[in-house]
Amino acid sequence: MENFCRRILALDRRWIFFILLATLIFPIACPLNLEGLKPSTGVKKMYDFIEAMPEGQSVLISFDYDPSSAPELQPMADAVMRHAFRKKLKVVVVGLWVTGVPLQKSTVEKITKEAGAKEGEDYTHLGFKPGNVAVISGMGEDIYATFPTDAKGTATSTIPVMKKLRRLKDFDLVVSISAGTPGLDTWIAYGADKYKFKIGGGATAVQSPVMSPYLQAGQLVGLIPAMRGAAEYEFLIDKPGAGTKGMDAISLGHYLIIALILLGNVAYFYTRTKPAGGVA
């Protein structure tokens, strides 16, 4: 037993990598459809807010992430956009991360095609603008000046969906799908607090706890945390997607890490009082 514990403590990390890889691949190849998904408070609030928006209201969705966080955040971006189009809201898409621009474009194309939304009338894609905080401040004052054209070069002021959307406060909701800075916290500090508009969003698992004070304080109308939040949102809109598919892998990955931590501690306590190499 002691030898086993010492071997566990000295386990080569490549074994851990291999076991984790096998644990993650298995449910992706053979979905387990594990039960128990229950929407958390932040996700429910976000869903309820959009669900209560009357047809024709406007939502600005900011894609504040890049490919590194796409597996975690893309499912929630898809889910929120699907929900917005299902509610027949007017959707405007922007982004603050330059490497996220192609993600915006492909998401807009995929979801609008699926929803049968018409460019210019139901949605528009304004694209990316460098400047982080300055872009948010600029949009707070005058969107037509900050984004003179949309991503395709059409004058923003002439796009039907933008006719009544001159400033950030003209939007009924702003949603930031955020992987860091600039992201949800930037939108809150430099946008929502100053220009007075409703904001909600989604964040990575690392960023979500940082955002929870904003949710508690009511500065966020809702918060979708990581892939689990995306899966919960997909559950609420009754459209399972990449978030739901990824939950099996994430669940098994969590269980494996818990098992490894427990195993490491058992081995640690068992060998703690015994001198190394000694035989009882």
Place this chain on the structure above:
Amino acid sequence: MIFLKRQFPLAICFVVGIAMALQYYVPSTWSQKLGSQMSDWYIVISIFAAFLGFGSVAHLHYRKVSLKAHGWGYSALVFVGLVLMLIVGFASGGKQSTERLPDEQGENGTPEVTKGPDGKPTKQIERVFRPIPDQEEETDEMELAITTPPVPLPPEKDPKKFKVLEVEIDYAADGKVTKAVERKYDRKGNVLATREREIDKDGALVPYEGTPTSFEWVFRNVLFPLQSTMFALLGFYIASAAFRSFRAKSFEAGLLLVTALIVLIGNVPFTNHLWAEGLGIHHAHGIRMEMPDIVAWLMGTPNTAARRGVGFGVALGIIATSLKIIFGIERGYLGGGD
């Protein structure tokens, strides 16, 4: 020279810092205009900063390559990546896919239809009039004034305000499309681009999705997998690190370990299912005790309280540092030397 290197930047920093701090709290029109103007300046300066960053990266890696320092091969790869992306970016015009003329935003004109003796269309020209942004219009006003624009625009449309996109379709006697050509005009009526549209075997136009550019290809096939891989690797390192370092070596470490395990296990939906359905635990002493409730309490009460404390501390630190920079006490950003 000392004035330009020291006093002048300090003066700019002081004036701009104070102006922007006041601007935030003054809701008047001129204050908003000032904020907007400064935002534009910020964007312009940040673009210059990108060039500075480019120069800095190039200088650092050039030194490593020239000195054949440890890992200089990776530095050489940085240059390969830089140059390749510049070429690809310029070649693609920064676009991800070629424009999709039929889907362009703008006003659809009435199609010009030429009919044959049997009354069936032999040719049709569809046009989209795309409004030109105001800024572009101002830029080229002088040039337009001396040009007679042969733009195929209806007489009521001001050629300064519209770009024209056109699709010319030829039909066979059986109504099938034999040829379709797209043209894009500039505001002076010059053809900027011509492209032949694809026709399917039934003689109908294939919906044009736009052709991905080399820029899009690099993004999809190089940047996307590289960034995703780098981030995914973190998961493996976290698993290994958790196994090695998450040990209850003291009371505090034990407390952290137990809390982390509860949050970890509680974040798995299947645990909730086992807890509620398997063990049948829903309430204890009149309090909801489902797994998500326990996790929500841990995350929402002690964790958020700690987060708030950290947040206040960071904010106060930022304010103090900002004031030191504005008043010239902290001068590290000016760099060293005389």
